[in-house]
Amino acid sequence: MKVLLINPPGWQKGSTNLGLCYLASSLIAKGHKALILDVNATNASPEYIAEKAREYAPDIIGFSLKTSTANAAFLLSRAIKNRYPNAVHVAGGAHITLAYGESLIQNPDIEYCFLGEAERSFIEFVEKKEKGLPVEDIPGIAFRKGAEVVTTKREYIEELDAIPFPSMDAIEGFSFKDFRYPMITSRGCPYPCTYCCVGVVSSKKWRARSPENILDELKRAKEKYGITAFEILDDNFTLRVERAKEFCRLLIASNLNLSWYCHNGIRADKLDMELARLMKEAGCTSVALGVESGDPAIFDSIKKGEPLEAIVNAVKCIKAAGMKAVGYFIIGLPGDSLDGIKKTIEFQKSLGLDHYTYGVLNPYPYTEVYDIVKREGRMLMDIKESSHFSTDLTIPFEMPGFSRKDMEKAFYLAKFQQLYQAIDFYEKKHGKKPSRILYFDFSPGSRFTENLSKLIDNYELDVFCFQTRSDDYFKNKTKWKLTNLHVYVDTPYISGRIKSFLGFFNAFRKRDYSMVFFNIGTPQMLLPPFLAVVRPRVFYLEAEDGAKLMTMKDPEIVALKRKKLRELFFMLPKLSISALAYPFMRLSVIGFGAFLHFKRDGKRVEFTREGPKLKDMKKDKE
Amino acid sequence: MKVLHLCDHYRPIGGAEKLLFDTLDALERNGVENVVATHDYLENKATGDRKEYIVHDLDLHPFSWNYLDYFIRSARAGKALRKVIEAERPDCIHIHNLQNPFSISEAIKAAPTVRAIHDPRLYCFNNWRILRKTKEICPYPLGYKCVTEGCLWPDLLAFTTDGRCAIPRYASYLMHRRVEKLIVESEAMRACVLQNGYSETQIAFLPNFTKTFAFDEVMRRIDELDRKEENSILFVGRASFEKGVDYLLEAATHIKIPFKLYLVTGGPETAAIHGKIERLGLKGKVEVPGVQSYAKTRDYYAMADVVVVPSVWIESFCLVGIEAMANAKPVVAFRTGGIPDWLEDGKTGYLAECRNVKELAEKIELVLKDKEAAKVMGIMGYRRVQENYTMEVYLPRLLRIYESAMEARKKL
Incomplete structure (x- = not known):
């Protein structure tokens, strides 16, 4: 028989549904065909999965349910039933074992539920279905009988060594x-x-x-x-x-x-x-x-x-x-x-x-x-x-x-315990709470940070999130506020980026923060320019073992500054050749623009219904 | 015959690259020995199907302000290419998409050269021939209008990539006057090339081709995959401004009958497309399956009722159009660039005025409402491809172009 096993979306990304791999290997060992669709990994739409199911044309479709994937599984089952009504839909997994009754009553598409381990009961089910025998006596299943839900006695597999090793090959497109x-x-x-x-x-x-x-x-x-x-x-x-x-x-x-x-x-x-x-x-x-x-x-x-x-x-x-x-x-x-x-x-x-x-x-x-x-x-x-x-x-x-x-x-x-820890440090050291804090977040997609400023009481907190994203968000920059900043800088030009960064840094400087907190994802190379522009009195650097308090006068920071200056000094000879050449290059580009400006000739192309036509631009002018 | 192909991207990312691979296969099947030299992008990998060179900085652009570095590296790349040419001694060099003047000059010096023009980069400073200020299609040749229309001048001040690339691009533009043959794919492209001062004798007209399949097989796939209860519209192409997905989404809001729009797309504007779908309230009506292999895209062609090509730039040809026709599907497109060459208005699909979204929506509706007529249009399209855009038509003409390039060089 042909069996399609589906892992619905809503679980940890990058995880493998081992239970389905075990079922697939047990099915293959008995001579059946099994295919696993890992929707959690592919995030394919229900229509697409339904289409896939129709293409594969299985006799039985099984869903593996966890509580947070249950609703998605029921949706998938509905979509498949609409497009390909020929298969028997069954379900198993932790959620089904806990809540089979409710699942069966609320979802008429699911016909049988497998409780607990299904390596034996599912194989027995498939074989009985193939021979056309009644399946109601299989241990560890639940099904609807009229308005009621009937369950059979559950058995657990004692000899785990006897189960075939899981088959990852059965997962379609598994990487x-x-x-x-x-x-x-x-x-x-x-x-x-x-x-x-x-x-x-x-x-x-x-x-x-x-x-x-x-x-x-x-x-x-x-x-x-x-x-x-x-x-x-x-x-x-x-x-x-x-x-x-x-x-x-x-x-x-x-x-x-x-x-x-x-x-x-x-x-x-x-x-x-x-x-x-x-x-x-x-x-x-x-x-x-x-x-x-x-x-x-x-x-x-x-x-x-x-x-x-x-x-x-x-x-x-x-x-x-x-x-x-x-x-x-x-x-x-x-x-x-x-x-x-x-x-x-x-x-x-x-x-x-x-x-x-x-x-x-x-x-x-x-x-x-x-x-x-x-x-x-x-x-x-x-x-x-x-x-x-x-x-x-x-x-x-x-x-x-x-x-x-x-x-x-x-x-x-x-x-954000390290931020709170930093606030405590500050309070102990200065005898007062920091009045205005800047939180730097460079880790992309940290949605939690968005809510941070709403949750900290008694402090004025600015959050600076930096991401590059190519969408309309960038166009609405007039809406950016200085508190709770979420900055999406999208420009392919380094000059544009530097300009926008300097703009923000200068704004930060004016805001006069009593404390700046860099989260763990802050790139090291951005730290010196930031410190040079904003010059915060106190800042904290998040590390694996806690937030580290630093000031501009710290020997560590002074040493870092000296190191950077030294590096710059030794890089100068290399840079200077290019730097000397640069103004000439720029002048030549500008000169080139002027050359084009004064060189007036050529033909204009006009796209008409009859096809493209060329027209002299000099005549146009006359 | 031994042909050296020079290209920037050597992986199937778009129409130009698909054509490159199809051309290589077709040439090899007909006994031509191909050698490929490509830029060392991380994604460019040797396929092992032919002799391949990955040349460091082959298609370098002055992306940073450090011109000195650019000149040194480009010169080195030119030297490396010279060595490749000396080792291989090709009869002819076919330049696909390559802009670096250092590499191009080495190629022109060494052997008869043929250049395929897939986009206006050869004679436009901002790549797409779309005016920077008005976003209109640019009718002007490369020259003073680039400055007066604001395409080049702000760049000179803003220190941007296009500005930095201006001089190398102009050098490449002048250098191409010495190329034996410039392959143009459509009448629009021919006009653009002529307009930019290249001579009529240089131009070789060669429309693209696509793989074709037996009529029965195409119809069987349509029977199997077509969603009868659904009005499906399909877009295949890069997610970027010039391909006009924005316009298609806007047109979708004017369609009055129920429909489902599939966007087989990926690229720089993908996030913006998702944003626009939400903003226009098209969620549920639009599905974005992302970038797909050609085999998978064929499934979408079979499933769709109409394929839309909403390009808003001077399309040099648009391979997607003939792919859709090869899969017996009607096409609705904007009248721009090379599209009218292959799309017969009212016979194999419909043409709408460029950027007129209401007209585009009307034409799409026209196809969706009368599925029998759409089927006939698809079959007419299939026939048109069979007659004009197959490998059997393309290959002898390409070989003839190579030969005439070699003859032209001999005369010199």
């Missing part, structure tokens, strides 16, 4: 360039964390693949796709520490020379120094931890089943082993507040992480926090409309002690 091979070495998680849905989706029973089987997959991936890096996406990679160590030892012995990451987060209490060292030796470069909250009361209330000290120890182990430590934090956990987030930020600073990410809680259906939010708080949107890994900030709910506005504030407080 293996800079490809980080995704791996799942175990499934399930026994911990009852209140915000997490893994226990429901992949079961509370933890099942693991043998280290040998994992290594076989890596060898095959290296041969077949030429991978240089892989990423472990397990829900709980190190639950059995000995198994993780065994895997690392085998990987070291295999000499595969692959670098790898654990960016899905591991448990802090399941990491010891020996494992950290082995991981490093096996090629692991970075490990992420789900810290969630730095407020001990909240941390304990989310039922992670580990103390906050475990996080501190784990970060120490990771850093001591020479890997990068990454932390993930959640804003809006039950009991959380603006003050709680401030505590979390303090805790995060004390950890000395190499990278950290804050996200607003998405209360997924049928998790404990979902019930708490429903009971005590208020949903602000349908959870399916909330975004995950988006550049826009969406806050899907609010709680009595943590309003939407506060959550937004908390998010910006965490995201």
Whole structure:
């Protein structure tokens, strides 16, 4: 049979839907045809996908749903049904496992839902459909029967080694360039964390693949796709520490020379120094931890089943082993507040992480926090409309002690913590708050910065965002204001750019800022000219390890200035030859213009309906 | 015969480059040995299908104020090209899109030279023959009007690229008087070339060609892919001012029947196009699939009810038009440049007055309303391409041009 599998848009860009690749390989192993359309990567329109589906003419179309991709999947299903009504539409994935009833009732196009792992149930379904047999007795499915939704008993796959390796080839147009091979070495998680849905989706029973089987997959991936890096996406990679160590030892012995990451987060209490060292030796470069909250009361209330000290120890182990430590934090956990987030930020600073990410809680259906939010708080949107890994900030709910506005504030407080830190430094040093701040943002597309000035109280804040963009925005430059600046400079000519920059710098100079803050993306080469023109009294330079306070009299800055002057001095001989030639060249160009001006002859071409005609311009004049 | 082809871009980015690759293939199939020398843009990669040289700075322009650097680098590029020519000893040199006078003078010195003119850059300081002040099509030859009409003079003061390029461009313009043959693609182009002081004997008239397909195959694809319930309008081309997407979007607001507009496009104005679609309230009616391969573009041709060519500059030929006709589709276009050469008004499509968006909308509606007539127009277009714009017609004429260039050089 021909099966089309679709990964709908709305998830992290650059990620691979491994679940669909597993399904495709299982289908191919049984002699069926499978094609995966990764709409999340291509962002193709529903009409285009419908057309593709019609071209491919599958018997079954399967959608993989996460909560934030569910609506897009239903739209795709509708569009395909309109253009190509012959296929059976089925759905699976985390969202379907959590909310199959609602999904089936609201979307008549979807006929069957697969709950949890579908490598067996889906194959059985396809084979029964091929033979025309009834499918209602297949374990782990849900379907409509009259007005009701019926489910069958779910079974989990115990022997994970028996599942064929995932097939990335089945994804249409898949790019293996800079490809980080995704791996799942175990499934399930026994911990009852209140915000997490893994226990429901992949079961509370933890099942693991043998280290040998994992290594076989890596060898095959290296041969077949030429991978240089892989990423472990397990829900709980190190639950059995000995198994993780065994895997690392085998990987070291295999000499595969692959670098790898654990960016899905591991448990802090399941990491010891020996494992950290082995991981490093096996090629692991970075490990992420789900810290969630730095407020001990909240941390304990989310039922992670580990103390906050475990996080501190784990970060120490990771850093001591020479890997990068990454932390993930959640804003809006039950009991959380603006003050709680401030505590979390303090805790995060004390950890000395190499990278950290804050996200607003998405209360997924049928998790404990979902019930708490429903009971005590208020949903602000349908959870399916909330975004995950988006550049826009969406806050899907609010709680009595943590309003939407506060959550937004908390998010910006965490995201721009170095700016706040700089303001504190200033206050401590000068005994007063800075009256007027300029924030420099050179990172393209940072939409969050747009809202920054609205969120900082008591200060006058100008935000200078610089981007080059070719659209009408540039034409409306009369609308630019000095506060909350968003500057899109679009001119191909360097002279034009310098002119507009100097214009802005001079404007900044007049505004007399008490503090200037350069965000981390500021190009180093722009710093000296800026400092030379604006001459701010105090400025802060954002770095990985915090904002660095600087003044024009700092030895570092004085040295930088001297270095630049020295460079300029030694560059002068080179420049001078060109510079000397330049006025003559310009004069010759102007002379050339004059020459053309006085050389009057030629014919004018006139395009008529009968064709082009040439006319003497001298006669025209007469 | 051995022919050395000089070009700036050596990858399929537009009509001129597609024609270059089609020409190379056609020549090779007929026993001509091709050698290609191209500028060292990062994107220019050797294909391995023929002998290829990537020459550093082959098509350099004085983009920065540092003229000295420009002269030194251009001279080096000329020298490198001379070495290539000495090593290859071609019978004829075919210059495609190249402006650097240093490279061109080396080519002219070494062998009989043929120059294909795909755009007015040879005799216009701002590339597109559109007057800077009024945005009208420029009717004047290169000369004092470039100064009085403000195309050149502000540049001399504003220190811009066009201003800096003026002298090298003028040098290249004068140098081309010594080129044996100038290939023009349309009557409009011929008039422009004559107007700029090149001699009648230099001019060789050679319209473009496109790959054609069996009639049954074309009709079968249309049957399969045509969206019967939808009035689909198609635009294929670069997203830039001169290709007139702006005008097409404005025309779309005047169309009174339901329609869907597909823009197979990409380029400097892409972001502006998206902005304009939103501003004009055309969201949902316009889809932008982006740049597509020719194979994929053929699907769009098959699907479309009408192909629109809203160019607002002196189109030298416009390959998209004959591609659409080769796929049996009617074309609606502005009457400009070489378009009237291949588009017979009322037979293979409709012509609207240049920049008259209301007329363009009316003509598009005319096609969409009567699909049977549109089908007949498509078939007439298909026949016209089969008779005039195929490789079988193009190639012998190109070979004849090479031969006459060689004869002209011998006489000298």
